[in-house]
Amino acid sequence: MAQKSKIEWTETTWNPITGCTKISEGCTNCYAEVMARRLCAMGQPKYKNGFNVTLHPQCLDEPLKYKKPHLIFVCSMSDLFHKDVPDEYIQKVFETMNKAGQHTFQILTKRSERLRKMSPKLNWTPNIWAGVTVESGKQKIRIPDLTATGAKIKWLSVEPLLTAIDDLPTDGIDWVVVGGESGPKARPMKEEWVLPIRDKCLETGTAFYFKQWGGLNKKVAGNLLQGEKWEQMKAIFNDESITDIPEENIDNIINKTDSVHISDNSFDSDTTKLLERLNKLEVENNNMRNKLNEMFNNITVPEELKNDTAIPPTEPDIESLVNEFLNSEESITGRHFKEFNTEATLMVSFGI
């Protein structure tokens, strides 16, 4: 069973490579370096080379051992596109991700040039997200490299946010995570740097995740932005995903599917927008369609939603929305799909 990660925006990590070298200002207080040195001192065999780039071919098939679908951060202790990682090894990492269609993989790199260069040689199955770190305005140059890749889901890690970033380009970007640095040497982050990024994401329909303020005690500083939590995730769906998943994995996903939530505090103005989004999805697999039908028939509308007089949220509204969803034309995902909207949220979870 995969170990739960402490990183808020993922579930678990997979490290077929460890070690790295610093490349930009975001690396100054690299958490992976501190951890690697500590694990080396503790005699952990995987970290016997400390923070030097080390390949671990014995870990390449690790995700294939997890039956239950997971959201997996790839190379949390390294950078997959580091110059010391051979092309062939990166391709092997991709081969595992291609085979493990039940999982969703989150890649993150600061080596965007190499990412771009290698992209045509990689098989970007829909379960692989590609992301680049943009810790300051200077690093916006990494974004065109990302958008040139074949990844279906593209994301930005704006962490640690070190300066104001003028006009962060979020068009064509599916998900943005923002966070401040934590630890004893944390560099401070200002609210006025974060808000324009959030607003830009709202403008372009990009999911926005505010991870933390950071600082010496990140728990105390918390993750409220003007009193609100922002933990939007990217919907995981596209045209091809379900056809890529082996039948036995689909059954597995269906068996573990146990929750449908409609949670909301204003179901009015954005219902149409939400419908449009849901129309993009189709449940091609009959089993999954039946299972979803069954679940949707048992939806209960939260009391607070029913009682909100400012809006007309009635059960038939939700039913018709769900029917639209079930009758629409595209396919739904491997692991789960979550559709978040700032004002209306329909969330379906498969086995998480």
Ligand code: SF4
């Ligand atoms: S790229 Fe990431 S892992 Fe490598 S040194 Fe920088 S922060 Fe650390």
